[in-house]
Amino acid sequence: MPSKQDGVMVILSSPSGAGKTTLVKLLSKLDNFEISVSHTTRQPRLNEIPDQDYYFVNEQEFKRLINNQEFLEYAKVFNNFYGTTRTPVINNLNKGRNVLFDIDWQGADQIKNKNLIISWLHFLYYLQVKKFYLKDSLIGT
Numbered sequence: 001m002p003s004k005q006d007g008v009m010v011i012l013s014s015p016s017g018a019g020k021t022t023l024v025k026l027l028s029k030l031d032n033f034e035i036s037v038s039h040t041t042r043q044p045r046l047n048e049i050p051d052q053d054y055y056f057v058n059e060q061e062f063k064r065l066i067n068n069q070e071f072l073e074y075a076k077v078f079n080n081f082y083g084t085t086r087t088p089v090i091n092n093l094n095k096g097r098n099v100l101f102d103i104d105w106q107g108a109d110q111i112k113n114k115n116l117i118i119s120w121l122h123f124l125y126y127l128q129v130k131k132f133y134l135k136d137s138l139i140g141t
Contacts, residue, residue: 011101013108042080075106
């Protein structure tokens with residue numbers, strides 16, 4: 001059972017490319033917020049730092065983590081696995097730190113359907129709005 005000193009889980013979920021990572025990085029600058037670092041089987045992008053942006057692992061290691069039930073959530077997205085291990089999240093929450101998640105709808109749905117204590121959990125579903133779409137709808141074209 002959570003106490004008033006425990007942190008909360010804030011899950012930001014949206015389709016790929018909608019800007020979750022950018023928004024999570026902005027929110028993480030607030031006091032007492034930690035970003036949950038996910039594991040993935042995809043290759044790092046040029047600007048990504050291993051063990052800071054993601055834990056990059058091969059598929060065999062990822063499946064070992066699945067078999068050991070170490071993930072709070074995981075999903076296969078565009079032929080790559082992504083997942084969040086539970087231990088770092090629980091440790092941060094128990095230390096009173098708030099944990100930000102940048103995950104797709106599959107992972108958010110898994111967490112939502114777990115028997116977690118609901119006062120720890122906050123969901124934000126985010127869809128990117130294109131500027132040109134907003135502009136066009138404001139002027140009625």
